[in-house]
Every structure is written in structure tokens, then in C-alpha cells.
Amino acid sequence: MTTGEKTPVLEMRGVSKRYGGVRALDGARLAARAGEVHGLLGPNGSGKSTLNKVLAGSVRPDTAEISLGGESVRIGSPRAAAALGVAAVYQQLSVLPDLSVLDNLVLGAEPTRAGLLSRKAAEALALPLLERLSGALGEVRPEQLAGRLTPSQQQLIEIAKAVLRRPRILILDEATASLHRDQVQVVFDLVRELRDAGCCILFVSHRLDEVMALCDRATILRSGQTVATVDIAETTPEELVRTMVGDVQAAERGHRELPEDAPTLLEVEHLTGSGLDGVSLTARAGEVIGLGGLQGQGQSELLQALFGAVRASGTVRVAGRQVRIGSPRQARRHGIALVPGDRGTQGLMAARPIQENLSIASLGLRSVAGALVPARERAAARRMVDALQMRIGGLDDPVSSLSGGNAQKVVFGKWLLTQPRVVLLDDPTKGVDIGAKGEIYRIIRRLVADGATVIINSSEDRELVTVCDRVLVLFEGRVRSEIVGEQITEERLVAQALRIGEGEQAA
Structure with missing residues (x-):
């Protein structure tokens, strides 16, 4: 196996990036x-995708030193990265659906003759690679609209587009996540050819078996910092997981034994929709259930479907009664509340007063003969400010004047005033300080002490360890395993997330 010269073609040092109160990369x-x-x-x-996006020019770091081939460079945009020979493919698709497959492949690097676009030259460039990938693509014609391809075919077009640029460095960031097993093998064969031709490939995958099969070395990140670089041939999957997690098993966690007679409050059967593939679960009163697994495996989609924000088919029962949840208003009527992941656009009216933000979801509970009573509204808002220990100037101040943590408390308070039985939390501590x-x-x-059920999706495994009684690990829109009680550790969460799907890429 050729691993190239010992001198790095790429060096990144001291890369830091902060988003509000969250440090995504820390040196x-x-x-x-x-x-x-x-x-x-x-x-x-851990910062993997942020580091890749810094290299690809789509994220500007707070600090960074980057060298390519021993020369210091500045990468301020994707165009600058492309000029330096860096190409990137992400899990999120960016094909243009109204352009043909051929046009998508050469977009941004269209060959010309005499200053004019040349279709013949474009075909000469792209058709050999399409033929090379035909075993994975199936029946795909160059003139076919890209929007009519399946997601996995579109992903292969994305990869082919990057390869056609003959990059010096190719970033594949979860680029195989939507591919079937046979398609993955074709991509791996292509990647090995690029490697043997001298290309450097940075590879991110949520399938640990893919990393073990394809990679020569690996760098491991934790909490935005680099903790190790290892030779894959000299390590094991278990050692990789231990290095990823580190010595952090002592997360403060108050494990509670739920009463055996705690009633089932929420039942979900075969919930299917965008990003969901037949999810079933039950949750008892007073229980905190976490949604684990790599991000983007259907966790947010599950919460949105249970809140009626997206359409899904299946059966939902609340307190034993089957309910229809076709909208957030219906969800609220059945005692379901959602604290969304993006409080700025989904949870708050930034320019409106704190009091309005707190009371808007529960106005009907306090109205008298359909009319609002200002004194009641103010008393309810003040009660919630005190209960959640919010630090505010006054109730009439705009919510945009608050810190991230206090703004998030306003979102919580808004829904607590509806007296919910089922509380859905989508990354509730994102962007707040410790x-x-x-x-x-x-x-x-x-909430759970008062008998509610809480279902939480978090981008931090440590958070799930800290607050959850059970964790359901999702993979490709399905619940694939369950971890209960004292068995919930970061090491087990990471191992389950990375190992689920080994040998089970959907046909």
C-alpha cells in the first residue's frame, strides 16, 4: 500500500472557531x-465537519495556519480552495435539479474552445467517469435532469463532479452515508485509484468498518481538539472508540429508578415520513428518553413529526388515546410541546418583548370570555421568569437583548405555560454556556418530577449520559438499539453510533 512521502502535503495548526458560546474548534x-x-x-x-469546511473555504476560522505542500496559504472562500486544488463532497446534496447530469458534472469547470463553452469537450471530460461509475449509477444518461435521480445517484454525481477537478486534496465528509453497499464499493475503488495517483483524501464516515477498510491513517478529534493520529493497520475499532471518548465516563448523572407502575404516556408505532423509516417507541410518565446516534439520522425529523411540523404516517397515542397530530396547534392541544434546535428562527420573535414571547403559546388558557387580561398575562410571565431564574431587565425588553442561555429559557418558559405532558427537546443547550x-x-x-415525559435530541453524547433514563440509537431513520440506565456511557453511545450499519447498508 502506498502512503506517499512522509512530508505532509497538508498541515493545519491552531485552528479555532467559535459560534456564539460554543467552541467548535479549539486549536x-x-x-x-x-x-x-x-x-x-x-x-x-467534535469538530470534524467544521475543520473540513475551514479547509474547503466555506467556514472562516477565528485562527488558523494552513500549509499546502510546505507553503502557507489563506483560504477565504470555496473558490480560493478550488484554485488550490481542494475539492469537497458533503452528505448534504448540492446538485442543481434543473440542469442535466452532464451540466452538473462540469459546472464551474466547463471546458471551452475559442472562448465558448464546448459540449464535445465536456462530454470528452465527463463521459469516461460516468462509464467508470455505471455499475453504481445504473441507467443514467448525460442529458437526464439531475433532479430525477435518486438521492444515492445524486450523491455519486457529487463525488464524480469533485473527482473531475483532479483535486490535490479531496474531502469526503459523510459522502457515503446515503449509498448502498455496492455503490460504496465502487466509490472505494475510485478513492484507492486517486490515492495511488498521489491524491490526499480526507474521509469522514459514521461507519467504522468503512474507516477500517479504506483509511491508511486517522486523526481523532474530541471537543474541538486533536487528541491523536493513528495508523489504522496498528489499531482496532475498540481502541479508536476509546480514544474518541477519552476519560470522561464520570459525567454527573443522577440515575433514577422509575416506579414500576409509572403509566405509559406516549406510544408511537411505525412513524414514517421524511427522514423516518418506521420509528416505534414508548415513553412513560417521568421518563427522559434520549435520541442517540450520529447527527442527521432522523432525530430532529422524529421530534418535528411528533409536533405536527412535518407530515408523517403512523400511529401516535397520548395517555392511551390515539390522536391525530397534523399541525403544531393539534400537538399543543394534546399536551405536546417542542423546544426547537434553532431558537432564533423557530422558537422566538426576536424583536418582540419578553412577555409576548413567554405568553403567546398559552393565551387561551388565561383568557376570559375570549378576551385577554393584561394583569394575568404579566403575572404568568413574571411567574415563569422567577421559576426559571431568568436574568432580564424587564418584561417589556425585546427578547433579542438576552444572552443565549436566557433566551433559551424563554423558549422553555413559553411551553411550560401550556402545561405539557410530552416535552420534545431538539438540541436544547446548543449555543449556551456551561x-x-x-x-x-x-x-x-x-418537568419529569412533575410527571411529564421528555424526549431529547442532543448533539453532545455527554448530555445524553447526564440526563437520560433511556437512549434510543437511530440510524437512517430507524431505531436500531436501546441503551438503558447505568449502561448509558459515552463509550457505548459512540460505539453504537459508529457500528450500527456495519454490513447493513440498505439494498
């Missing part, structure tokens, strides 16, 4: 060689 470093497939590993939120996190955990414990 991360990476050194990769020409002629190698270099894995990037780490648990959810102190605010602790206060949000206290709110969660208060």
Missing part, C-alpha cells in the same frame, strides 16, 4: 500526506 491540528486516505474521527460535536446548561438540566428534572 485543532491535522497533517495529511499525499497518496493516503486519512480518516477524521470523533463523536458528535452555567446555562446546568440550569436547563434542572428544568428537565423538574
